[in-house]
Amino acid sequence: MADTEPVAIVELGVDDAAAGLALSTEARWNQNEADWRFFLTNGIVFGVRDGTHLVATAALLPYSAGNAWISMVLVTERWRRRGIATRLVDACLDAARQRGLTTWLDATPAGATVYGPLGFTPTLQLRRLRFEHPAHEAPAMLANSDVGALSARDRRAMGFERNALLAEFGARTGSRILSHGSAMALTRDGRTARQIGPLVADNATDALALVDAISRTETGPLLIDAIASQETFIAGLTGAGWSIERPFQRMRFGRATTQSEELPFAVAGPEFG
Numbered sequence: 126m127a128d129t130e131p132v133a134i135v136e137l138g139v140d141d142a143a144a145g146l147a148l149s150t151e152a153r154w155n156q157n158e159a160d161w162r163f164f165l166t167n168g169i170v171f172g173v174r175d176g177t178h179l180v181a182t183a184a185l186l187p188y189s190a191g192n193a194w195i196s197m198v199l200v201t202e203r204w205r206r207r208g209i210a211t212r213l214v215d216a217c218l219d220a221a222r223q224r225g226l227t228t229w230l231d232a233t234p235a236g237a238t239v240y241g242p243l244g245f246t247p248t249l250q251l252r253r254l255r256f257e258h259p260a261h262e263a264p265a266m267l268a269n270s271d272v273g274a275l276s277a278r279d280r281r282a283m284g285f286e287r288n289a290l291l292a293e294f295g296a297r298t299g300s301r302i303l304s305h306g307s308a309m310a311l312t313r314d315g316r317t318a319r320q321i322g323p324l325v326a327d328n329a330t331d332a333l334a335l336v337d338a339i340s341r342t343e344t345g346p347l348l349i350d351a352i353a354s355q356e357t358f359i360a361g362l363t364g365a366g367w368s369i370e371r372p373f374q375r376m377r378f379g380r381a382t383t384q385s386e387e388l389p390f391a392v393a394g395p396e397f398g
């Protein structure tokens with residue numbers, strides 16, 4: 126593809142997982158190949174190739190009750206600022222429109238500049254926090270929980286169910302679903318850090334106690350994508366040595382279809398909501 130040629134958008138398949146991973150790794154994102162396989166198997170993933178080389182992607186992941194997530198909007202550095210991300214997100218919106226889906230996304234600051242003009246409106250904000258060196262201290266009391274209990278709680282927080290996603294996460298090697306008091310969270314592997322989320326709890330005290338207990342059992346870096354308005358939770362994390370890495374802006378295209386009954390403390394990740 127010469128620099129001046131119009132780009133062709135193609136639908137990707139599960140064989141593109143390694144090429145997708147190369148793009149998210151270039152952006153220093155945390156997704157691993159299992160994440161890409163989930164999108165390519167359960168979602169509709171569009172891409173642009175330069176010859177055989179994948180240079181851009183965007184994914185539409187249908188959930189339930191007329192909702193879907195858009196994510197993995199990635200354009201390799203050399204192909205940026207030529208409208209490729211805009212066209213790929215447009216393709217996702219077309220696919221969503223055909224299926225009658227309201228679309229959501231969690232945007233990086235760079236992404237928000239692409240989505241605003243397309244008609245996405247801001248909803249809540251997230252803060253990504255990172256804990257570099259868990260101390261691996263004496264473990265606190267932690268109970269194993271099951272994916273059914275987490276799915277039920279996640280449904281109240283999202284306003285719709287994501288059973289397939291949480292079941293797939295829970296079945297991965299290295300995933301754990303743990304609870305402490307009223308708090309419950311899933312921890313899973315990522316490319317460079319393990320991610321805690323979704324995390325649901327009745328209060329910030331229980332949410333912080335669970336994160337503390339989990340981090341005592343971990344040896345590598347950890348990530349949490351916290352809801353920004355959970356200020357006591359975020360202040361507790363930063364006080365315990367977590368650092369705020371970046372903001373994400375949640376945005377919606379289309380009418381709100383459902384109402385959530387509670388706010389989670391942390392989401393599954395900006396790519397999954």
Ligand SMILES: CC(C)(COP(=O)(O)OP(=O)(O)OC[C@H]1O[C@@H](n2cnc3c(N)ncnc32)[C@H](O)[C@@H]1OP(=O)(O)O)[C@@H](O)C(=O)NCCC(=O)NCCS
Binds near residue numbers: 204210
């Ligand atoms: C964000 C990203 C996907 C944009 O891809 P792109 O193909 O360059 O985007 P487009 O060409 O469609 O940009 C459309 C408009 O968005 C705005 N925009 C895009 N990137 C921008 C940037 N880095 N800074 C400021 N404005 C930007 C501009 O208004 C642009 O229009 P213009 O080029 O006519 O001024 C790309 O920079 C990228 O992969 N970044 C790293 C990963 C990332 O943050 N992805 C978004 C996840 S939510």
